[in-house]
Amino acid sequence: MSTLDVNHIDAAHGQLKAVHGVSLNVAPGEMLFLLGANGAGKTTLLRSIAGDHRAYSGDVSLAGADISALPAHLRARAGLALVPEGRRLFPQMSVRENLTLGAATARDGPWSVDAVYDAFPNLARLDRSPAGKLSGGEQQAVAIGRALMGNPKAILLDEVSLGLSPAAVDLAYAALAKLREMGLALLVVEQDLSRALRTADALIVMCEGHVTLRAKPAETSLDALAAASFGHIEGEAA
């Protein structure tokens, strides 16, 4: 059974339809990448799954339970975490305080501040530092750590590498690989097609709100991912 099942989500911003009937599922220990150019609808889809944006139709299930009717905080309590674009930390609050906010779901599980520091050793020495003083990579680690503090079953990550140095991106993905080994379901929005192709268990490409490609890495190529990002649907005559 999948951890996350998303069935035929439609979402809009006013008159603009941003997501057209998108379905996907993510198994335990699977990393599914969601790709597409700016404006493809990736963030709107992630926010709709998390309950931060109201989809006007479609269903979301987590570990077999339908959570479509729940508001965002109850989806989080059910075990669905979102690491949003821009990370949305509280810059004046310390690393520890930001992490502790993630425990508001009150779900039981293995994650604590110390467990996050084991997973991201560079954060431990920053325990009392204001999050706003951290580098982009350190802030991304705090944002992922805050999601883990809620002991989620599935994590949605928006634009993991945005604004990070190559070394910081490597560190973030090393941490995600460990979470995958622990059996978490990971849905990752990424602009770097090559990184996605190297890292993914499965890939979905969107263009203008539609899915244009679904593939396993071994079945596709950078060129096919790029073409799908600009709307070419595999199998269709050019």
Ligand SMILES: Nc1ncnc2c1ncn2[C@@H]1O[C@H](COP(=O)(O)OP(=O)(O)OP(=O)(O)O)[C@@H](O)[C@H]1O
């Ligand atoms: N708050 C909003 N109000 C109106 N339109 C919006 C809003 N947010 C997004 N859109 C529009 O919805 C469409 C999908 O945007 P979305 O941010 O979901 O795409 P994206 O693939 O995540 O792109 P990006 O990589 O730029 O974040 C775009 O046409 C965008 O302009």
